[in-house]
Amino acid sequence: MSESPSIAEVQARVDDWIQTYGVRYFSELTNMAVLTEEVGELARLMARQYGDQSFKEGESAAQLGDEMADVLWVLVCLANQTGVDLTEAFERNMAKKTQRDESRHRNNPKL
DSSP states (O other), X not given: OOOOOOHHHHHHHHHHHIIIIISSOOOHHHHHHHHHHHHHHHHHHHHHHHSSOOOOTTOOGGXXXXXXXXXXXXXXXXXXXXXXXXXXXXXXXXXXXXXXXXXXXXXXXXX
């Protein structure tokens, strides 16, 4: 089994695929709309698998991972075309959350 790709490798692989097969990136606004669409598709499956809705004919929970990968794909496209290094952004975000929420959740009686 091969090692999982780093976030930087995922960004590079998506960029390579776009350059090889996709011709070019869709515009940032188009990709934002596509991201919203993909999140909606993921939400639909989550509502059916974990919520109160039932699956329609032809739908299955097996598609859940594929829908999550679609969301990741478009998010990576947006990062690439706007110059965001997701590894760097993730590390900054984790540090921010850790500092801000160091004891917040442990002290939350709702949890």
